[in-house]
Amino acid sequence: MWFIGKVVFMSKSQNALLIVLAFVAIYVIWGSTYLMNKIAVHELPPFMLASVRFSVAGLLIFVLCKIMGIPLNITKKQLLNSMIAGFLFLAFGNGFVVWALKYVDSGFAALEIAAQPLVILLLMRILEGKKIQTMSVVGVIIGILGIYLLVSQNQVISQENSVLGMVMIFFCMVSWAYGSLFVAKADLPKNYFVNTGFQMFTAGIMLMVGSLLIGETWTLPTAWSSPVQYAMLFLIILGSIVAFTAFNYLLKVVSPEKVATSTYVNPIIALLLGWFFLDEQITTQSTIAAIVLLTGVYFINTRKKLVLFSRFSSRYSPKED
Template sequence: MSHHTTAAAETPASWLKIAAFAAIYIIWGSTYLAIVFAIETLPPFLMAGLRFLLAGALLYTFARFKGAQAPSKIHWRSTFIIGGLLLLVGNGAVVWAEQYVASGIAALLVTTEPLWIVALQWAGKEKTKPNKIVLLGMLIGIVGMLVLVNPWEAAGSIELWPSLVIFIAAGAWALGSLYSNSAPLPSSQVLTTGMQMLCGGALLLLAGTVAGEWQTTQWSAVSQQSWLAFGYLVVFGSLIAFTAYSWLTRVAPPAQVSTYAYVNPVIAVFLGWALANEEITLQTLAATALLVTAVVIITLNSKH
């Protein structure tokens, strides 16, 4: 009888798991296109800053209301560093670059994050040398990136500087992720995420202020499409997908959870083509195949 009850109790969890994976696959894959629509008439840094401040305030309030302990100064210091790396540099640079680079291309460049993880672990204190299969994955990833950006072809190629900015953003995201593994953080994952968003959002607002975005933005001219995209990024991109991701990191194997890294770019390229008339060239398809293959190889064969 008890066995039957346990099995019945597990059934909703499997549905929840499927729903959570669908959220991080589809929603995170669609955020690249939502960013394009948002920054058509909204300034990039202020848009990203307001997005994370709003979502962060809601998550933080919810976690405290649910009984999470008040964070200490060291917790705020950790989340400030993580928020700076993940959201100011990791996300802010991507949002800025999407003014010049198609959303699908941006998503493909972000897939280089696992390459950065391997490289940073190799260069770090532990000197974790990757095995031969992971090194092969890194090589395929580098070839994929060169096929995508093609720095030797000046005319008609993808914008080189914004692409480089996205590549560096992926490195900052990797560095922030590695730091968060050992940083002193609150036990509540929701509280931690809220704090990271509050810190990152504040830094992005500061960046927008320094860039003079308050003065140069025609707030009355912001389109309905941009506001809707902004709302989608707050509710779905930040609140729902991040919550789903946090939950999955506790109930699913890491190798399974990290599969979002090779599903997101495929979704992003498809949505960019279907909804924003972004061109899919043979070059893009070849780069997609190489980058996704590289990420699959690295993810399945890494120790992290």
């Protein structure tokens, strides 16, 4: 946990290397989580997998807070809001993505999720009446075209339950988008670690309840294969703790536009890793769809002020007490 301690406490003058490491984290680690989830879901039930990941990560964050002297005090309203955010982001928003990975390739899922800024923009228009700027309108049109090219491939729709998986990922994006708008206004713990810890832990409990209700079979880690054990460790330590910490750190020390570049890099990392390790096919149409879709996301993110990222940063940046 040396990296996390450094991220929280070192001053900006000492941060050149940490900034590079943080970008590597949000580029490579987050891009790799699709592969790790795909590996694990071949052997583990999806909701059990997500439950273990987030509940253990939440507990580890609580331990880190104790070590760093960060109080875990939280009001009832903050706890309720943390639970709502945890459901929107993690229990539903991530848990069902893991479920969908049973039916779609990891690289394909990453590309579809790259349309997240498009969904957020549309929700801001529908729910908050925010005017969509000209560049963003262009981005939405291009993004919709990219999504169509992505999901209309015969190689994709011919796979069993692939359409169901694609639809579920879309609803997960809506959940994430609404969650992003919710946390911008909700009363949540101001400290990032405390907030994230409660969101992850409560989401893990929700996923556990859902897993047991639908009759998933739980097994001990000792019964898992070595690849699944390594994948779970990666998801808990790197995907859930280090990458989120790096993301928050970057929002504090560099411009939101630079942090938003992870939107373009994560799908490429996921596609390449899925192709290399899982023999997932990268079709010509997928490549064209990726270029078109990411171009649309680029147009959306090139507004002079990234409202969502600015609000997210002000909400989640660690407070120096």
